[in-house]
Amino acid sequence: MKPKTQPILSFMAMLMAILLGTTASLIMSDWMVSADAQPTADIASTSTIIFAEDGIAIRGTDAVAYFTEGKPIPGRQEFAYEWQGVTWLFSSAEHRDLFASNPRAYAPQYGGFCAYGMSYGALVSIMPEAWSIMDGKLYLNYSIALQKKWKEDTARYIDQANLNWLALKTK
Template structure:
């Protein structure tokens, strides 16, 4: 009976989103550096080992609040989709680098270095890190999912994203 209770508790914890702090926000003042998190779903993913298509910038006048941050969207329709299920579209690990979380820490995620796996958006910090991440995506996701609940919210990096030129959302 004790095993059954533990299994139920584990399953319940996996079904609910785990938050280890607020969403990573860079100097733009927006989550995901102002890129539209819904628009990633409409981009064709490239094979592992090749760069992904360019992320779609959001607009400063089409926004929504979630997990302590402002998200920007390219269209009002994308904003509406986000509001229906923000956890579906928000990047995993509050926008921190997925590989970094798999190693037990928090560093910023670069919105230009993305991949959707099992309908979840993951960001990484640099092209070199993407290479490590892609060596074992399922294994790294498993490690990150296990590490995430134990990482303290205060451990979040407030450093800028390296090798990244931020593009603030455009005002229309």
């Protein structure tokens, strides 16, 4: 099925509005991803949608490092682990084993897609450096600028993203 470009264009318009310091509320209704749209990332053929490129989750970043090191660290192929149909990379065997023992404790919310994007029902790619941990859960965002917007009302965005993620997973 051919991807629809409208959600991507609307997202880019919204992002430009945020970066320019203007309101993006007028375009939010056009920014929803329809059920048949395909995100730019690979979707695993499992019950969970995971942000992956070339089969590698979250741009190859070590998900455990956000919790243990307090920053994103690139993973290495020698410490790879398969989960939910994609490959997760880690910076050490210890991190790989921590993840393997309880993947849901370390995996980012919303399959690693942008948390702010999910609050509007959109599957949007991420930048590993745009992250936060809230209540023991990892959230990734599209960019540092968008992360600033996310942090303005995180609780509300999480509530909306949770609803959208649940709806997406049940389709």
